[in-house]
Amino acid sequence: MFKNKLGKLVSFAFFLLASIPLQAKEALKVVQLENVTINYHFMDEQSVKKENEINQLTNKAFLSYTKFFGGLPRDKKGVEYSEISIHVRQGKYLGGEADPKLIILSWNNGKTFGFSTWQRILLHELFHLWSAESFRYQDGREHWFNEGFSEFYTFKTAVELGLISSEEMLAVVSSVIGYYSTSSGLGKISMRRAGRTNKLKFENYFLVYGGGWVVAMVLDHDIRKRTNNNKSIDELMRWMYVNFHRDKKLYSLGDITQGLKYTTGIDYSNFMKSFVDGNKILPVSDYLSISDAQWALTFNQKSISNYKILFETLGIKRTL
Missing domain, CATH: 3.30.2010.30 (Zincin-like)
Incomplete structure (x- = not known):
């Protein structure tokens, strides 16, 4: 049921x-x-x-x-x-x-x-x-990117357009991380394999959609942190738009990994192999301090500058 x-x-x-x-x-x-x-x-x-x-x-x-x-x-x-x-x-x-x-x-x-x-x-x-x-994927194995990254940008845009507050955005992504972390297929089936067919995709909805969203946040934050906030996955998305016209060429995981390296100078091939193409569980707390940022935003405004990069990733504009 x-x-x-x-x-x-x-x-x-x-x-x-x-x-x-x-x-x-x-x-x-x-x-x-x-x-x-x-x-x-x-x-x-x-x-x-x-x-x-x-x-x-x-x-x-x-x-x-x-x-x-x-x-x-x-x-x-x-x-x-x-x-x-x-x-x-x-x-x-x-x-x-x-x-x-x-x-x-x-x-x-x-x-x-x-x-x-x-x-x-x-x-x-x-x-x-x-x-x-x-621009379009070769097959359903890239739904983690197709759907998850779209969700990431959907809610980031919602913040930027004033549809949701900063506090609500942090609560939303906390829910998404929770859905990903408690999905039944986590550690058993890769995000890519989970999206291969429509049946698998809906059996593993939060692993594919939520997992892809989490990957987008983690990559964006990591890139910003390692490039002094000069680059992000935004460059990847524009690169995909320019280089993958659906009438000429469809993309796969290898293209996404190549695009990340080309646009940021960072090699994420091992990351992709482990957490997207493989069954390893992404240690989200090693990358994102969502709960700490929410606490700072609510009760400790003096410390919110510690989360400047995270807020940039989530589209949150604050005087830091």
């Missing part, structure tokens, strides 16, 4: 356009915003009322992601675009799907896993227009 419920809760990975039947109440609308043009398909009356919120968030996120990657998202032929379709419906479960030029969103006012709202799912799917659709 739990497995079936989990499959529905995380239906954004399978939530295909065909799963939304056309209804008599479907409303179509074209909205031209400053940074993006949206062709709406509202599947119910309640969704129509969400237009302004979706407009504002999509416009801000589209601009933010375009600046971040240094270019617009690309379609399957490698052509850049700034016009997308968004299919919106109110549903029992939160979910989403991204394809080139298309976002599908199932929303309600609840939360999934205690922290994920429809706004954050929309941010995730918009990020995928670049990270999953403009």
Whole structure:
């Protein structure tokens, strides 16, 4: 029963356009915003009322992601675009799907896993227009990167846009680390193998999604620390966008490792071999002091400068 419920809760990975039947109440609308043009398909009356919120968030996120990657998202032929379709419906479960030029969103006012709202799912799917659709993995073994890194940037963007507070962000990543650290497949199956098929991916959801998110945080923090905050995984993401057009070349773990070395000068091949391609458990506390940072932020402001790099990793802007 739990497995079936989990499959529905995380239906954004399978939530295909065909799963939304056309209804008599479907409303179509074209909205031209400053940074993006949206062709709406509202599947119910309640969704129509969400237009302004979706407009504002999509416009801000589209601009933010375009600046971040240094270019617009690309379609399957490698052509850049700034016009997308968004299919919106109110549903029992939160979910989403991204394809080139298309976002599908199932929303309600609840939360999934205690922290994920429809706004954050929309941010995730918009990020995928670049990270999953403009450049793309060879197979499911790289879902730890495809999904986990997208989650990392989704919540970092949410902080930067003021959707969640600094304290909430630290609480969220603590939950993610906890989900990863207590996932049943931890130490038994690698993140890569766990994402190889859809069945394995959902049986090991927190190892793949949460594990990939943790890897993103650890790498970003480690790179910033070792380069005096001059480099991060941001350079890797831009390198992937420039060098892996999905119509020409798909990426694998070796490409990610090569990209990290090229963009940062640091060799993470042993790290990847152990914690991503292998079954070793990532010792998160050796890299990230989340609980100490939360304590400092709440009760000991004088010491928050000790966590400057961590705050940069998480998108937290504070006077340090």
